[in-house]
Amino acid sequence: MSASDAIENLAHDSRSFEPNPEFAKTAVATSELYDQASNDRMAFWKAQAEKLHWHKPFTEALDWTYAPFARWFADGKLNVAYNCLDRHVEAGIGSRVALYFEGEPGDEQVYTYSTLLAAVKKAANALTALGVRQGDRVAIYLPMIPEAVISMLAVARIGAIHSVIFGGFSADSIASRIQDAHAKLVITSDGGYRKGKASPLKPAVDEALRGNNCPTVEHVLVVERTGGDVDWSEGRDIWWKDAMHAAHEEHVAEAFDAENPLFILYTSGTTGKPKGILHTSGGYLTQATYTHRNVFDLKPETDIYWCTADIGWITGHSYVTYGPLANGATQVIYEGTPDSPHPGRWWEIIQKYGVTQLYTAPTAIRSFMKLGRAIPDAFDLRSLRLLGSVGESINPEAWMWYREVIGGNRCPIVDTWWQTETGAIMISPLPGVTHTKPGSAQVALPGINAQVVDDEGNPVGNDHGGYLTVAEPWPSMLRGIWGDDERYVDTYWSRFDGQYFAGDGAKRDEDGDIWLLGRVDDVMNVSGHRLSTTEIESALVSHHWVAEAAVVGAKDELTGQAVVAFVILRQDEIADAPNEADLAKVLRDHVAKQIGPIAKPRQILVVSELPKTRSGKIMRRLLRDVAEDRPIGDVTTLADSGVMGAIGNKIAGGATD
Numbered sequence: 001m002s003a004s005d006a007i008e009n010l011a012h013d014s015r016s017f018e019p020n021p022e023f024a025k026t027a028v029a030t031s032e033l034y035d036q037a038s039n040d041r042m043a044f045w046k047a048q049a050e051k052l053h054w055h056k057p058f059t060e061a062l063d064w065t066y067a068p069f070a071r072w073f074a075d076g077k078l079n080v081a082y083n084c085l086d087r088h089v090e091a092g093i094g095s096r097v098a099l100y101f102e103g104e105p106g107d108e109q110v111y112t113y114s115t116l117l118a119a120v121k122k123a124a125n126a127l128t129a130l131g132v133r134q135g136d137r138v139a140i141y142l143p144m145i146p147e148a149v150i151s152m153l154a155v156a157r158i159g160a161i162h163s164v165i166f167g168g169f170s171a172d173s174i175a176s177r178i179q180d181a182h183a184k185l186v187i188t189s190d191g192g193y194r195k196g197k198a199s200p201l202k203p204a205v206d207e208a209l210r211g212n213n214c215p216t217v218e219h220v221l222v223v224e225r226t227g228g229d230v231d232w233s234e235g236r237d238i239w240w241k242d243a244m245h246a247a248h249e250e251h252v253a254e255a256f257d258a259e260n261p262l263f264i265l266y267t268s269g270t271t272g273k274p275k276g277i278l279h280t281s282g283g284y285l286t287q288a289t290y291t292h293r294n295v296f297d298l299k300p301e302t303d304i305y306w307c308t309a310d311i312g313w314i315t316g317h318s319y320v321t322y323g324p325l326a327n328g329a330t331q332v333i334y335e336g337t338p339d340s341p342h343p344g345r346w347w348e349i350i351q352k353y354g355v356t357q358l359y360t361a362p363t364a365i366r367s368f369m370k371l372g373r374a375i376p377d378a379f380d381l382r383s384l385r386l387l388g389s390v391g392e393s394i395n396p397e398a399w400m401w402y403r404e405v406i407g408g409n410r411c412p413i414v415d416t417w418w419q420t421e422t423g424a425i426m427i428s429p430l431p432g433v434t435h436t437k438p439g440s441a442q443v444a445l446p447g448i449n450a451q452v453v454d455d456e457g458n459p460v461g462n463d464h465g466g467y468l469t470v471a472e473p474w475p476s477m478l479r480g481i482w483g484d485d486e487r488y489v490d491t492y493w494s495r496f497d498g499q500y501f502a503g504d505g506a507k508r509d510e511d512g513d514i515w516l517l518g519r520v521d522d523v524m525n526v527s528g529h530r531l532s533t534t535e536i537e538s539a540l541v542s543h544h545w546v547a548e549a550a551v552v553g554a555k556d557e558l559t560g561q562a563v564v565a566f567v568i569l570r571q572d573e574i575a576d577a578p579n580e581a582d583l584a585k586v587l588r589d590h591v592a593k594q595i596g597p598i599a600k601p602r603q604i605l606v607v608s609e610l611p612k613t614r615s616g617k618i619m620r621r622l623l624r625d626v627a628e629d630r631p632i633g634d635v636t637t638l639a640d641s642g643v644m645g646a647i648g649n650k651i652a653g654g655a656t657d
């Protein structure tokens, strides 16, 4: 059974695991959170926010006057970086390790809260010296190295706005993100280590900035990581180490409004243009911190927490940088791939540092499952006490394997549902309280009002499916789409009156627990990463051979979904086109160049027509049937019902890449 088949059978899984007694003490406090939140939701969120340090205390929790534009704790002032660093040092825990960095080649760096603070202060001064001010945008394109976290915190410290761009994105994707945000500065590195070798990063930035492509960028700060050769643009490029060397050591954190923007993070939507999801300071930090503490049962004095996400994704923002550091946690960050230099690298890291909580994605778990349990069994994983999953539904088989093989049957699994837009975890079991069920994210966290609704927006009963919505605002909710208020309202708030629509289908089981059923829009989820069908279609038609393209997410055993593209070629342009297999390769590489290697279609099929309705809309549902090798569904609304026969014959002819 494939991963996605299992997802469809989810609600039939009747296994349930009792809370681990080790968590009993926490459980009492955690149960109280549900009571407090249901008695008075605003008082509950205020109490969570008060755990942060406010330079100026807030008086009101939520201002919803301009719904759906929320303001949380709006008359309060705080500094996000101060909350992540200074206050811990002032509280006397400066010598606690904040980051254990493990480079892929095996090099190590250790930052305590004191040394991390010192680095962030210097970086904040370096940014200021380069003219970065409150509200300016700074693009960050770095591997998973300490400077990634330092850069984010330094930007936050001076009230500027970061836009982290995942290192796997192409020059074109970097350019469009820089242009959309009008970034003033880019922070990158010569490269990073991946799959056993140095892989360059700066050339993509150079290409993105070539000519006058991104005129707002004044400087590029370059971290030296691999020592590889780099092209240098005099006057524009500055070595990070030189800027740090020249920077003052002292820096006093200024207080900013709770609604001061903290970051923009681009994510795929249903159109060709990625959306710049905007998050602000006080509410975001409140919920990132609260969820990190409670969902992972954090004991900052003794735990060694490890989230494997890259800072290029929201998980890296909320559960590597902001949540853990605001909680004074000790964490591991790892630069490389899970199988370098050997397939047991992750388990070796857990053994080496004595990791207590591991937070990762189902696609990683499935790839380890495939390699077999002998690999993790060779390492001592007894330090683990809790396991987390994020990014897509975890199929019950992978959940059970995670529990038994990695968690030794003793670690609770928290399957956490959330999104770039929600900023922090929204639905998850709580350790010690929830009877966990393999494959279900189960219950909304205290303070969150998640609903499964029908077409009219009315909550469905137990044992029914529908759309996942959030019926009341929450502190870490997105505040908008950068530069496009209308798109924000249309995308999230227009489908159901007064409710945030998440884009996911969901079901409530007989106990009322929530099971996520995947996206109901044109967004795909490949290895827990969001990709837009339209964005890949636009990339394909930007090639001169392609007249039309339709992309679907097809089930894939390892990656959850995989990209399958159907293309119609331009007869007048294909004189120079090679045979179909080579043509598919060229087009796949073209998509990688346009968006990034993660967006490469698994399969490209050349067809002569696409299934369309009479109004000209492509029926992706039918193409998905083809891509997943299923009988083709209802074709009665097609303008030309013969089209599917032609496509089906094509597949039977084996025209794959």
Ligand code: PRX
Pocket: 267, 314, 315, 389, 390, 391, 392, 393, 394, 415, 416, 417, 418, 419, 420, 421, 441, 502, 503, 504, 516, 518, 519, 525, 528, 529, 530
């Ligand atoms: O479809 C849901 C899926 O990932 C989407 C959000 O993607 P992104 O913004 O990239 O954030 C991923 C990391 C938070 C959601 O709309 N998703 C995320 N977590 C889960 C999930 N689907 C099922 N179960 C989850 N635990």
